[in-house]
Amino acid sequence: MSLSYTLTESLSGFKRTKLSSIVSIITICISLILLGIFAILTINAARFVDALRSRVELEAFLREPVTAETVDSLLQVVLALDGIETVTYVSKEEAAHIFKEEFGEDITRVLDFNPLPPSFKIGLRTDYKTAQGAQKVNDALLAMKEIESVAYRKALIELIDRRTRTINSVVLGLGIFLSLSAIVLVSNTIRLAIHAKRKLIRTMALVGATSGFIRLPFLLEGTLQGIIGGVLASGILYAFLEYAIPLVSADLQEYIHMEPVFYLLVVGIGMGLGFVGSVISVLRFIDAG
Numbered sequence: 001m002s003l004s005y006t007l008t009e010s011l012s013g014f015k016r017t018k019l020s021s022i023v024s025i026i027t028i029c030i031s032l033i034l035l036g037i038f039a040i041l042t043i044n045a046a047r048f049v050d051a052l053r054s055r056v057e058l059e060a061f062l063r064e065p066v067t068a069e070t071v072d073s074l075l076q077v078v079l080a081l082d083g084i085e086t087v088t089y090v091s092k093e094e095a096a097h098i099f100k101e102e103f104g105e106d107i108t109r110v111l112d113f114n115p116l117p118p119s120f121k122i123g124l125r126t127d128y129k130t131a132q133g134a135q136k137v138n139d140a141l142l143a144m145k146e147i148e149s150v151a152y153r154k155a156l157i158e159l160i161d162r163r164t165r166t167i168n169s170v171v172l173g174l175g176i177f178l179s180l181s182a183i184v185l186v187s188n189t190i191r192l193a194i195h196a197k198r199k200l201i202r203t204m205a206l207v208g209a210t211s212g213f214i215r216l217p218f219l220l221e222g223t224l225q226g227i228i229g230g231v232l233a234s235g236i237l238y239a240f241l242e243y244a245i246p247l248v249s250a251d252l253q254e255y256i257h258m259e260p261v262f263y264l265l266v267v268g269i270g271m272g273l274g275f276v277g278s279v280i281s282v283l284r285f286i287d288a289g
Contacts, residue, residue, distance in 0.1 A: 021221075021225060023185065024185045024188075024225050024229070024274075024277075025225050025228050025229045025232070026229070027181065027185045027229075028185075028225065028226055028228075028229030028230070028233070028270050028273055028274065029229040029230075029232040029233045029236070029270075030233075031178040031179065031181060031229075031273070032229060032230060032233035032234075032237075032266050032269060032270050032273075033233045033236055033237060033240075034174070034178055035174070035175055035178055035179075035269075036233060036234075036237040036262075036266055037237070037240065038170075038171045038174060038175070039171070039262070040237070040240075040241060040258060041167075042167055042168070042171050043258070043262075044256045044257075044258075045167065046164075049160055049163075049164060052156070052160060053126075053129040053157075053160065054129070056124065056129050056134070056152065056153060056156070056157060057121055057122055057123050057124070057152065058121075058122040058124070058134065058137060058138065058141070058150055058151070058152040059090075059119050059120070059121055059122070059150070059151045059152065060078070060119055060120045060122060060141045060147045060149075060150050061117045061118075061119045061147070061148050061149045061150070061151070062074070062117060062118045062119060062120070062146055062147060062148065063117075063145070063146055063147070063148045064117060064118070066118050066146075070146065071089055071118070074120075074144070074146050074147075075087055075089060075120070077144070078120060078122065078141070078144075081137060081140050081141075082128075082136070082137075082140075083124055083125050083127070083128030083133055083136060083137045084122055084123070084124065084125070084128075084137060085123045085124060085125045086122070086123035087120050087121070087122050087123075088120065088121040088122075088123075089118070089119075089120055090118060090119045090120070090121055091118050092114050092116055092117065092118050093114070095114075095116035095117070095118070095119065096108060096114050096116055099116060117148065122137070122141075124137060129157070130157065130161055131154070131157045131158040131161045134152055134154065134157055135154075138150050138152065179273060183273055183276050183277040183280065184277070185277070188281075191281045215282040218278055218281065218282050219275065219278045219279065219282060221278065222274040222275060222277050222278025222279075222281070223271055223274045223275045223278065224274070225274045226270040226271040226272065226273050226274020226275060226277075227267060227270060227271045227274065228270075229270045229273075229274070230266050230267035230268070230269065230270020230271060231267055231270075233266050233267075233270060234263040234264075234266045234267055237263065237266065238263060241256070241257075241258060244256070245257075
């Protein structure tokens with residue numbers, strides 16, 4: 001099979017169905033832009049959420065009186081629990097010092113005694129930094145008689161979980177819809193190209209051309225449409241991100257960035273959409289052409 005013939009026939013399809021080819025490329029481009037924007041928002045929101053989750057910790061307050069031996073043995077027990085990554089002991093004196101740093105008041109002077117209990121500050125493993133995971137650790141800690149109470153930002157973790165699920169569902173649904181739309185339009189464009197060359201296809205079949213030889217130019221045409229659409233979308237997404245970053249606060253800018261592989265992935269997805277659309281058409285219409 002001649003490579004030059006395949007390329008020539010593929011490019012000729014753009015000329016014969018110029019308008020529909022442009023529509024397919026634009027559709028793929030727009031679909032990838034919308035998918036890319038949602039991906040950018042989702043990935044960077046996930047980074048921000050992970051940063052919030054990394055600050056989530058539990059504080060387990062110990063029953064008094066507490067001896068050094070009790071603290072040492074209990075610390076080992078707590079560390080052995082599922083989901084716990086770090087445990088730091090905070091004595092009554094350290095708790096009073098933290099209170100003074102945060103509120104500017106010496107609690108021992110205000111009340112003439114230190115009412116703050118000793119505690120363990122507990123860091124969770126990444127897979128436990130969810131509402132369900134934190135609740136499991138909370139329940140396990142409260143089951144210990146040496147621990148009086150546990151405090152953590154339960155409402156914040158539950159809010160993060162809900163928003164994360166909502167965003168993932170929306171992105172998945174939109175991604176499927178836009179991908180199917182792009183595939184259908186590319187398929188329709190290739191169908192028009194097949195129809196325009198139906199007489200040539202019949203002649204080639206009669207003189208013994210294989211189905212692979214006949215189909216390959218159309219497959220390449222659809223793939224090229226996808227690549228062009230992907231390249232255009234990557235350029236627009238890069239410009240969008242560069243324009244958007246200065247518009248957000250300096251605190252959030254560190255979470256907003258995309259690796260170069262993301263833009264290559266956009267081109268790859270465009271190529272895949274174009275290829276799948278062309279495969280659907282050639283399998284349905286070449287033999288009938």
